[in-house]
Amino acid sequence: xxxxxxxxxxxxxxxxxxxxxxxxxxxxxxxxxxxxxxxxxxxxxxxxxxxxxxxxxxxxxxxxxxxxxxxxxxxxxxxxxxxxxxxxxxxxxxxxxxxxxxxxxxxxxxxxxxxxxxxxxxxxxxxxxxxxxxxxxxxxxxxxxxxxxxxxx
Amino acid sequence: xxxxxxxxxxxxxxxxxxxxxxxxxxxxxxxxxxxxxxxxxxxxxxxxxxxxxxxxxxxxxxxxx
Numbered sequence: 001x002x003x004x005x006x007x008x009x010x011x012x013x014x015x016x017x018x019x020x021x022x023x024x025x026x027x028x029x030x031x032x033x034x035x036x037x038x039x040x041x042x043x044x045x046x047x048x049x050x051x052x053x054x055x056x057x058x059x060x061x062x063x064x065x066x067x068x069x070x071x072x073x074x075x076x077x078x079x080x081x082x083x084x085x086x087x088x089x090x091x092x093x094x095x096x097x098x099x100x101x102x103x104x105x106x107x108x109x110x111x112x113x114x115x116x117x118x119x120x121x122x123x124x125x126x127x128x129x130x131x132x133x134x135x136x137x138x139x140x141x142x143x144x145x146x147x148x149x150x151x152x153x
Numbered sequence: 154x155x156x157x158x159x160x161x162x163x164x165x166x167x168x169x170x171x172x173x174x175x176x177x178x179x180x181x182x183x184x185x186x187x188x189x190x191x192x193x194x195x196x197x198x199x200x201x202x203x204x205x206x207x208x209x210x211x212x213x214x215x216x217x218x
Contacts, residue, residue: 008178008179008180008183009179009183009194009195009197009198010179010180010182010183010186010192010194011180011182011183013192
């Protein structure tokens, strides 16, 4: 049985706004929590200790990507272009490079090796991120074209 | 921007915010926020308000430059 909505449209919009902020807080909170765990416990512990958080994080991310592409939405500020994809991949690569460097240096105390590990990890993440963004933007563009055609009929 | 036209139309008919809210099925807070310009109602709600106050959309929601 469908329960009656107790909220009017203004309250509904306010609630959606609060839920949206809560969602991003949870998403980035989970991201930061994963990074902190990687830095402090990463190489010394069994990686499975953070598997559940990682699965939830990825499930949320995939849900957002799939939901946005289905509705023909990319981003408020960024465009699905080569330039923006490179830029975002670079940001992801730098973040992961720094995390890898800190994690490596903290555990092995070898500056040169840590820098190398950071550069290698950052580069790998950048490449993977760019591939993922290129594939996503191609799917998004196809979906956008389909939605445009549908709305013209 | 405050919606004084809506407020005036409501007061002309001697309807309180609470009464108007009850008639169209929203909270008093929502009516208050529309009148004070803190909330942009949907077209559906605008139409419900217009019908209840016996006014057109232009009369209540059109903003002159």
